Amino acid sequence: MTNPVVLEAKNLVKYFPTVSKGLLQRSTDSVKAVDGVSVQVRAGQTLGVVGESGCGKSTLARLLMRLLPPTSGTVLLDGADITSLTGRELRAVRAKIQMVFQDPVASLNPRHSVGQIIGTPLKFLKVKSATGAREHVQELMELVGLNPEHYNRYPHEFSGGQRQRIGIARALAVGPQVIVADEPVSALDVSIQAQVLNLMEKLQRDLGLSYVFIAHDLSVVRHIADEIIVMYLGKVVESGSPSDVYSTPSHPYTQALLSAIPVADPRAAASHKRTVLVGDVPSPIDPPSGCRFRTRCPRAQDLCALEEPALIDRGQGHPVACHFPG
Amino acid sequence: MTDVLPIDGIDGDSVVVASIESKSPKRLSWDRFKRDRFAIAGLGVVAFFLIIAIFAPLITKILGISPNALDRNSLNDYGLPNGRFGGISGKHWLGVEPGTGRDILARLIYGARLSLFVGLVATLITTSVGMMLGLVAGYLRGRVDTFLSRLSDLVMTFPSLILTIALVRPGTQRLEAMGVPEGNPARLTYLMLVTLFFGWVGFFRIVRGQTLALREREFVEAARSSGAGPGHIIFRQIAPNLWGPIIALASMSLPGYVAYEAALSFLGVGIISPTASWGIMLQDSVHYYRADPTYFFIPGATLFVLVMAFYLLSEGLRDALDPKNDRQQVA
Ligand SMILES: Nc1ncnc2c1ncn2[C@@H]1O[C@H](COP(=O)(O)OP(=O)(O)OP(=O)(O)O)[C@@H](O)[C@H]1O
Ligand code: SF4
Ligand SMILES: [Mg+2]
Numbered sequence: 001m002t003n004p005v006v007l008e009a010k011n012l013v014k015y016f017p018t019v020s021k022g023l024l025q026r027s028t029d030s031v032k033a034v035d036g037v038s039v040q041v042r043a044g045q046t047l048g049v050v051g052e053s054g055c056g057k058s059t060l061a062r063l064l065m066r067l068l069p070p071t072s073g074t075v076l077l078d079g080a081d082i083t084s085l086t087g088r089e090l091r092a093v094r095a096k097i098q099m100v101f102q103d104p105v106a107s108l109n110p111r112h113s114v115g116q117i118i119g120t121p122l123k124f125l126k127v128k129s130a131t132g133a134r135e136h137v138q139e140l141m142e143l144v145g146l147n148p149e150h151y152n153r154y155p156h157e158f159s160g161g162q163r164q165r166i167g168i169a170r171a172l173a174v175g176p177q178v179i180v181a182d183e184p185v186s187a188l189d190v191s192i193q194a195q196v197l198n199l200m201e202k203l204q205r206d207l208g209l210s211y212v213f214i215a216h217d218l219s220v221v222r223h224i225a226d227e228i229i230v231m232y233l234g235k236v237v238e239s240g241s242p243s244d245v246y247s248t249p250s251h252p253y254t255q256a257l258l259s260a261i262p263v264a265d266p267r268a269a270a271s272h273k274r275t276v277l278v279g280d281v282p283s284p285i286d287p288p289s290g291c292r293f294r295t296r297c298p299r300a301q302d303l304c305a306l307e308e309p310a311l312i313d314r315g316q317g318h319p320v321a322c323h324f325p326g
Numbered sequence: 327m328t329d330v331l332p333i334d335g336i337d338g339d340s341v342v343v344a345s346i347e348s349k350s351p352k353r354l355s356w357d358r359f360k361r362d363r364f365a366i367a368g369l370g371v372v373a374f375f376l377i378i379a380i381f382a383p384l385i386t387k388i389l390g391i392s393p394n395a396l397d398r399n400s401l402n403d404y405g406l407p408n409g410r411f412g413g414i415s416g417k418h419w420l421g422v423e424p425g426t427g428r429d430i431l432a433r434l435i436y437g438a439r440l441s442l443f444v445g446l447v448a449t450l451i452t453t454s455v456g457m458m459l460g461l462v463a464g465y466l467r468g469r470v471d472t473f474l475s476r477l478s479d480l481v482m483t484f485p486s487l488i489l490t491i492a493l494v495r496p497g498t499q500r501l502e503a504m505g506v507p508e509g510n511p512a513r514l515t516y517l518m519l520v521t522l523f524f525g526w527v528g529f530f531r532i533v534r535g536q537t538l539a540l541r542e543r544e545f546v547e548a549a550r551s552s553g554a555g556p557g558h559i560i561f562r563q564i565a566p567n568l569w570g571p572i573i574a575l576a577s578m579s580l581p582g583y584v585a586y587e588a589a590l591s592f593l594g595v596g597i598i599s600p601t602a603s604w605g606i607m608l609q610d611s612v613h614y615y616r617a618d619p620t621y622f623f624i625p626g627a628t629l630f631v632l633v634m635a636f637y638l639l640s641e642g643l644r645d646a647l648d649p650k651n652d653r654q655q656v657a
Contacts, residue, residue, distance in 0.1 A: 067547055091553040099551050107544035111351060111566035124553030153348050170548065 003042040005079075006210050007097065007178050012037045012063050012073035014056075018285060031284045033059040035234035036073075039212070040227075041178060046204065046211040048225030048242075050218050050257065054281055056234040057214045058102065061182045064212060065099050066090060077178075095125040098171035100181040104163035104188070108155040114141070114166055115151040121173045140169040145199060161192035165199065172203070180212040185220060197224060218254075219261045222246065230254045233284055233292040236311055240318030250316040250325035252297050253277075291323070299324050355570075358646040365642020371635035379439040391432040393602045406617050420624050423607075424614045430624055436602040437625070441584045441632070444514070448521045448583040453576045455522060456529025457568070463530070464537025465560050475534070478527045486524040493520070494595040510601055517596065521583065532575060533568060540564045570647030577643055581636035588629055604629050 015030035034056040041047045049057055062068040064075060066082060074083045082093050098121070101107035108117055118137045131139070138148035144165040155163060164184055171179050181200070185193040201224055203209060215221045221228060222242055229239040230253065238251040249255045256277045279296045282288055288295050294304040303323050311321040349357070359365055378385060386392060407422045420431040463471040497520070498512040506512045540546065541564065549563050584604075590596035591605025599606050604625045611622035 062547070065551055067550055094551060094553045099548070101544040101548060103544050107548055109545040109549075109563055109567070112563075113350070120549060120554065121552035124555075124558070150348070152350075154350055156351070156354075157348060167548075170552070 003044055005040045006043050006077065007039075007041040007064065007212070008076040008079075009037065009039045009060075009064060010074045010076070012060065012075070013071045014059050014063055014068060015071045029285050032234050032287060033284060034063060034070075035287075037229075037231070037234070037236055039064075039229060041210050041212055042226070043177075043210055044204070044208045045226040046213050046221075046224050048221030048228040049212060049214045049231060050221055050228060051216065051231035052257075052281060053216060054284070055231045056284070057216070057231060058182050059234075060231070061099065061180045061212065061214060064180055065097060066093065067099075091125055094121075095174045096176050097178045097180065098174065098176040100164070100167050100171050100179060100184045102183040102186065104160045104167065105155075107167050108163055110155055113152050113154055114146075114158075117155070117166060118169045118173055121170060125174045137169075137173070140172055143172065143203070144169045159192075160188050161196060164188060164196050168196075168199065168203070172207070175207075176209070178210045178212070180214075182214045183216065184213075186216060193220070200224065217261065218245070218257050230257065233281065233287050235292060235321065236319075237293065237321045238319065239311070244316075244318040248316060248318075250314075250318075250320040251293075251322045252299055253293050291321075293322075299326070355646045359642055362642040362645065364638045365646070368635040368638030368640075368642065371631060372639055375438050375442060375632055375635075378435055379442045382435045382439045386432045386435055389431070391429040393432040393436045394428060394600055396426050396428060404617075406614070407621075421618075421620055423610070424618050424621060430607075430621065433602040433607060434604070434625060434628060437604040437607060438628075438632075440597060440601065440603050441587055441629075444517070444587040445580045445584040447518055448525065448586075449576050449580045451518065451522045452525030452579070453529050453572060456526040457533050457565075457572060459526065460530045460533025460535075461537050461560050461565060461568075464534040465541055465556065465564065467538075471534070474530065478530050481524060481527050484524065486520075490517075490520050490524075490590070491593065491595050510598055513596065513598060517587070517590065521586075525579070525583075528579070529572070529575065532571060536568055536571060537564055540567055570644075574640055574644035574647055577636060577640035580640075581633040584636075585629065585633055 012034055013032075013036055014034040015032055017028055017030045019028065037056075037060055039047060039049075039060075049060065051057055059068065063070050063073075066075065066085070070083065074081055076082065077093060077096060082090075085093055112120075115134065115137050118140055119133055122133055122136065134151070138151055141148045141151065146162060146165050146169065150157075155166070158166065164187075168184070184200070185196050188196060197220070200211070200213075204211060211224070213221055213224055218228075218230075225242055227239070228242055228245045229236045230245065230251065231237065232253050238245065238249070238254045245254060246258070249258055259276060277296055282292070282295055288305070290306050291297070291300070291304040291309050294300040297304065299322075301324065307323070309321045309323045311319045313319050314322075314325050316325055406424050420429075420434065422429060423433070459474050463474040494513075494516060497516040501512045501515050502508050506515050537560075541559075546559055546563055549559050554563070587596055587603070588605035588608060591603045592609040594609070596605055597603040599610075607625040608622070608629075611618070611625065615622045
């Protein structure tokens with residue numbers, strides 16, 4: 001872990017106000033989508049972000065991308081605070097961080113050709129390319145395994161996997177340092193997931209990219225991540241290297257996520273405590289007091305409702321936000 | 327079939343897609359449209375009327391007829407057309423107007439000119455203003471949206487026909503005072519302004535709703551990540567996805583405006599005689615509907631055919647331009 005930190009977030013908070021209009025009074029509740037998350041992404045490495053649907057992963061991605069303004073907290077790129085940049089300075093940042101989106105259909109404008117789609121960042125971020133824009137786009141298409149002759153085709157003519165490759169090519173167009181990939185393979189068939197993952201790993205090696213790689217299950221990030229954070233209801237509950245998280249999962253939520261993965265290795269299976277998640281994720285508008293996981297936690301005790309567990313190392317060798325890790 | 331390249335086969339699920347001839351969304355829409363026989367028929371009729379309208383002076387000249395020439399010889403002593411069926415003859419193919427003996431075919435041809443002109447201009451201005459405001463309100467949201475939405479609610483509550491009729495006198499006088507030539511130019515300008523005032527709302531609501539939905543799509547966020555500003559996002563990313571519903575809606579509202587002009591002329595607040603208009607012909611013919619039913623039938627049937635053709639065309643356009651059909655067609 002000697003690589004320098006490229007992208008860092010400190011205590012990011014994002015509350016979405018929910019304006020439920022009563023006849024006379026407006027209640028101002030808020031969805032606590034991200035509630036005090038800190039992350040570090042190191043050069044050439046991958047930060048895996050894992051959690052169930054609705055736990056705030058996409059919101060975190062948008063905060064890192066400066067697509068959403070945070071309620072509080074800071075985002076640092078190469079040590080410089082980028083939290084409130086606008087205009088030209090923000091565009092300079094955009095040339096360094098790009099995003100691959102979750103939905104291979106919705107993330108490509110159906111009325112634009114592939115060439116236009118991949119070329120859009122080049123147009124606005126004024127990145128000098130040695131060759132012309134068209135050649136540059138076609139090189140990118142080749143790089144991600146698309147046929148450059150399909151430059152003038154439209155998104156509906158491509159399969160899900162190919163569309164995600166188009167999204168990756170667009171993200172690569174301006175030669176960024178960091179790519180935030182929001183569940184880039186969740187919408188794809190399992191067989192195609194592996195191909196896209198392999199492509200992303202290869203691109204990382206060849207281009208020295210740093211990734212924030214979001215997934216909703218731990219098996220996907222296992223190979224690609226150098227560092228993993230597990231999120232629950234807007235908070236990080238456990239973080240560490242893949243071996244920390246997989247071999248000595250200490251938060252009951254992480255253990256539950258791991259139990260959900262079919263395990264091939266019987267010894268590993270034995271070492272995992274089987275935890276099955278019961279019930280639904282509580283509303284992020286009104287999360288449980290104390291530990292947010294307590295409504296579904298098999299180990300919950302009185303203390304859990306009273307005091308929120310901090311994300312610290314409690315002798316597990318990596319940080320865990322649980323009063324009773326094990 | 328020839329361009330199945332191994333490079334596209336990597337995904338395994340793409341071979342079928344790669345083997346089909348490339349088609350843009352426009353091309354797919356056109357292919358769907360071509361298969362719709364009713365829509366093609368509608369398009370044919372609309373095109374026919376357009377040609378007649380554009381070349382009205384030439385056509386009437388070739389036929390040797392004129393919309394304003396009086397032909398007393400074709401009328402009997404009661405002022406009604408000589409002969410049966412409203413005086414249809416080799417000279418006057420669709421008969422003559424009772425009282426004046428003006429040629430009905432010529433008046434119909436010039437009336438098409440006016441009807442289509444009014445319909446096209448009304449559609450163009452209401453569509454473009456409604457679309458503009460809808461895009462801006464839907465994308466910017468907040469106060470701009472609140473203001474425009476309230477305004478549209480307010481306009482909706484006005485009784486448009488009554489106001490149009492009530493204000494025709496002060497309205498045209500005002501315009502004439504401002505230098506618009508008296509008579510039909512002032513009337514037409516007044517009608518277009520009133521139409522715009524009431525007509526933008528429908529387009530505004532639809533475009534605003536669609537824009538609100540489209541702005542949440544990930545391709546808009548992708549454009550923002552690409553450094554694009556609001557101008558690019560509104561006009562290059564969102565607007566191209568709205569052409570389908572807009573064109574369909576516009577082609578549907580056009581016949582409404584054609585009929586609206588006829589109705590207003592009929593009520594005496596539209597075009598002023600002697601200029602030929604279908605509405606004026608209908609209004610005039612009502613007085614003779616017993617003695618000369620042909621006179622009433624001809625402009626009525628023509629209006630019906632044109633409006634019908636537009637509806638068939640707009641139905642076809644709506645299906646053809648629906649992007650939901652793109653993917654199915656490829657599969
Ligand atoms: N623009 C918004 N306005 C209001 N609430 C929002 C907004 N965006 C997200 N949320 C809420 O914030 C919470 C977190 O959403 P987010 O999309 O970040 O979850 P996620 O972890 O990415 O889920 P998924 O796996 O389904 O993509 C959800 O409860 C969601 O409803
Ligand atoms: S703090 Fe308590 S409720 Fe929360 S995870 Fe740990 S044991 Fe469960
Ligand atoms: Mg998400």
